[in-house]
Amino acid sequence: MDTCALIWWTLDPGKLSESAAGCCNDIAETGALISSISIWEIGIKIKKGNLDLGVGLEEYVARLKRLDSLSIIPVDEDIWLENINLDWSHKDPADRTIVATARLENVPIITKDEIIKQFYPNVIW
Numbered sequence: 001m002d003t004c005a006l007i008w009w010t011l012d013p014g015k016l017s018e019s020a021a022g023c024c025n026d027i028a029e030t031g032a033l034i035s036s037i038s039i040w041e042i043g044i045k046i047k048k049g050n051l052d053l054g055v056g057l058e059e060y061v062a063r064l065k066r067l068d069s070l071s072i073i074p075v076d077e078d079i080w081l082e083n084i085n086l087d088w089s090h091k092d093p094a095d096r097t098i099v100a101t102a103r104l105e106n107v108p109i110i111t112k113d114e115i116i117k118q119f120y121p122n123v124i125w
Contacts, residue, residue: 001110002098003038009110010064011053017125020110031069033105035079037097039072073101088119 001009001024008015009024016024024032039061045051053060064070073079075097082100083093090096095113099120102109108122117123 001032001034002113002116003041003094004112005110006034006038007042007051010060016110017112020112020125023110023124027067027069029069031071032110033071033073033101033107034064035094035098035101036072036074037094041094073105075101078104086119090115090119 005016005020005024013021013024023030039057042051042053042060043057046053046057055063061072064072079097079100082104083096086096086100086103088096088099092115095116098109098111099116102120102122108124109116109120110124111117112125117125
């Protein structure tokens with residue numbers, strides 16, 4: 001899932017679409033992946049004053065890590081190479097990294113982001 005979907009799933013599930021909520025409700029059985037760049041992106045939102053998790057970022061991440069069904073994928077050299085090789089003019093490093101990760105893992109992305117939906121065909125929303 002992308003960063004916004006992760007935030008909404010964990011803090012405000014009512015913002016998810018019916019399809020996205022259904023997938024998120026199944027995570028305990030099916031599992032889910034997030035890119036570690038989402039942690040960075042959430043931290044930036046907090047620093048700018050655009051997001052309040054209700055807990056510190058470290059506690060939020062610790063809670064995510066306790067979910068057996070959620071895997072946080074580290075951004076490694078393979079993901080960076082895929083990111084750079086995307087034939088996509090989009091410059092947002094987080095979006096590019098999330099798409100690169102999804103491509104390499106061959107999984108859909110839960111996202112409302114129209115720019116991602118136009119580029120990456122395997123989207124749930």
